[in-house]
Amino acid sequence: MATRKPRTAENRSDSDPFGGRLDAAAREHAWERLGSDPFDVVIIGGGVVGAGAALDAATRGLTVALVEARDLASGTSSRSSKLFHGGLRYLEQLEFGLVREALRERELMLTLLAPHLVKPVSFLYPLTKRIWERPYTAAGLLLYDSLGGARSVPGQKHLTRAGALRMVPALKRNALIGGIRYFDAQADDARHTMTVARTAAHYGAVIRTSTQVVDFLHEADRVRGVRVRDVENGREVDVSANAVINCTGVWTDELQRVSGSRGRFRVRASKGVHIVVPRDRIVSESGLILRTEKSVLFVIPWRNHWIVGTTDTDWNLDLAHPAATKRDIDYILDHVNSVLATPLTHADIEGVYAGLRPLLAGESEESSKLSREHAVARVAPGLVAIAGGKYTTYRVMAADAIDAASVDLPGRLQPSITDRVPLLGADGYHALVNQADLLAARHGLHPYRVRHLLDRYGSLVHEVLNLGAGRPELLKPLDSAPDYLKVEIVYAASHEGALHVEDALARRTRISIEYPHRGVDCARQVAELMGETLGWSPEDVTREVDVYLSRVEAERDSQTQPDDQAADATRSAAPEARPHLVEPVV
Known part of the structure; x- marks a missing residue:
């Protein structure tokens, strides 16, 4: 069993000599540590949950390594709807706890943890049914607001048909009888995940991409580490740990098979496809949320573009490269065009991306109940798995995963503190926004360019510009x-x-x-x-x-x-x- 080394000022291998920088020197240093240091926790998977778990563990004082076969956020965490949201539609499913939890996380991101990356975004909910729909929807949004939705963003606003059309001129006049505007939040998911990982590195975590788990190390019936391969050059090394945490999302079941342990839950992959179109193709001051026969369709403002999606279909093929089909794209176009005065065409599409949601499933198809709740289990001594959930609640999932591993860790585990740990770039962000004109003049840039950089890097903008x-x-x-x-x-x-x-x-x-x-x-x-x-x-x-x-x-x-x-x-x-x-x- 790995033993934890005392942290001292001289013991540099348990601190971060690179300041959260993930460069070639840090990469080689990380490889050396993987082969020589015993870790409290090894995390497999560089999506948002894995990165969040690495940050959670490091800030609790644990020694932690994260390995990812490809790139940070290369799977689901770069292919989401890019929203931090409470999940308005979950209210209809009576999942009040999930909504409350998600809204608390959204509030933390907007105000403390990542204000440079997470921004408010408005949506218009078009009303199409007379008499009952407005009070029904208003009641749901009131509950949404009371659960935490209207703290850092405005509450709901009711609009007549004329008012809704002034806000979203792109809508057909007969597509609605009125509307309700509400707010959620959005972020560049891949950039956010990468920043979580860099923040974990800043607090001492070993973060290494292009590092694939090829086997598990066992001691009697317990998992005591993993064998990893550097997929850039083929070299391999054994990594020793008290606990290994499987944060691989849609790869959870595959990893369980490699470990030789029977999983406590199964994960089903659901494909979600989004299209990206130019901002001028939909004339609107707000995003849209539209009901479909299966779920909802979002039209989301995205800088000079709109993101429109998503689909929801089972996927049983290549997990690394989910592919969008013409049928998927036609489905999105058909649904959004049902309300647009000027229809979108295939020629309008700038980009398409497909991602896989890791949904929990039961032991059999008959008993399965797919959910956005997450599950965490100690599937074998020394091995924890976590899956399900949604991007917004990654921090809660990460804390639960580390808590579940505590039985395999020596000593007393400190409580999670990531609700008080701003991500890199958050500190000083608001002051720099006020100083954008000065910063722009200093570097010979237009102020709009500096503001764009600030919303991508926050106070790390100095590193970029230097x-x-x-x-x-x-x-x-x-x-x-x-x-x-x-x-x-x-x-x-x-x-x-x-x-x-x-x-x-x-x-x-x-x-x-x-x-x-x-x-x-x-x-x-x-x-x-x-x-x-x-x-x-x-x-x-x-x-x-x-x-x-x-x-x-x-x-x-x-x-x-x-x-x-x-x-x-x-x-x-x-x-x-x-x-x-x-x-x-x-």
Whole structure:
């Protein structure tokens, strides 16, 4: 069993000498620690729950390592609806506890933990039924507000049909008889997850991506660690731990099979597809929430774009690359066009993304009850699994996972304190917003550009802009993606752990879904900027570009296919950026 080492000022391996920076030196240091240090906890999975669990454990004084086979947030946590919300529709399902919990988390994000990343967003709920629908919906929103929804955002506002149409001129006049506006919150999910992981590193956690669990280490009937492979070069090492936590979401069942332990619950993958269209295609001051026959459809403001989604269908194919089909896209277009005066077409679509929700299922299909609640279990001595839940409640899930591992940890476990630990970039953010004009003048940028940077990096903006000192060309926009500066790509490689062009274009930025070219037109420029930091040869640059172009081509082709099987076959044919990944990926 691993024994915890006392923390001292001299014991540098239990602190963070890199200040939360995920660069090449930190990556090599992390590999050395994985092979030499015993850990209290090893966390498998670099999504928001895994990153949150690493932060929770580190801030409780535990030694912790997180390993992720691909990139931070490369699965579900970069492909959500990008909302921090209470889940208005869960009120109808009488899941009051879940709504209250989610609204508390939303409030924490808006006010203390991540005000630089999480912002209020309004939605119009169009009313279509006379007499009963307005009081029924108003009562639900009143409950939503009373459970915590209207603390840092405005409460509900009732609108006549004329008032609703003034707010959302894009709607057909006969699509509603009135409306109610309410507020939730949104964030760039991939950037938020990455910031949670960097904050965990800042507090001493070992964070290592491109590091795949290939086996579990056992001592009698207990799990005592994992064997991991660096999927960039193929080297392997054993990692010793008192407890291992499976935070792999839709991969939970696969990981259980690798561990040799029988799971206490099963996870079903539900595919959700979103499309991205230009902001001028839907004339509106607010987002929309529309009822469908199965669930709801969101039209979400996203900078100069709208995100429209989502679908909800079972997925039993490649978990790493869920593929959107033409049928999925048509479903979204048909539903949103039923209320729009000027219909959207396939030609309007700038980007498409598909993600998998990890939903809990029972032991059999007959008894299964899919839920957005989460479950946590100690499935074997030394092994904990957590799954289900929703992005908004990641912090609660993370704390529950560490609590569940406490039986395998020596000594008394301190209580979770992450409700009082701001993420990197939060401290000083509001003051910098007031100083945006001064900061812009100092660096020769337009104030709107600085405000955009502040909403992506918060007070870490100084680190970003300082990379342009003496290199003014880095403070210029990318040639084919002018919403982003070249220095942001350099920072992604030098501080944020981006190892491949795909990491930068799909997650550190959202160029892959925000531009019709989906990153193709700037892939070489991005590869050259990253290569300067990561030491790539010209051949490496070319390979990175080729792999990314193949990925985009496969995704475009999959989105023309009629069904999941055909789309999956097309998408899965694209090469992996990480050369030593093996299936099953966990």
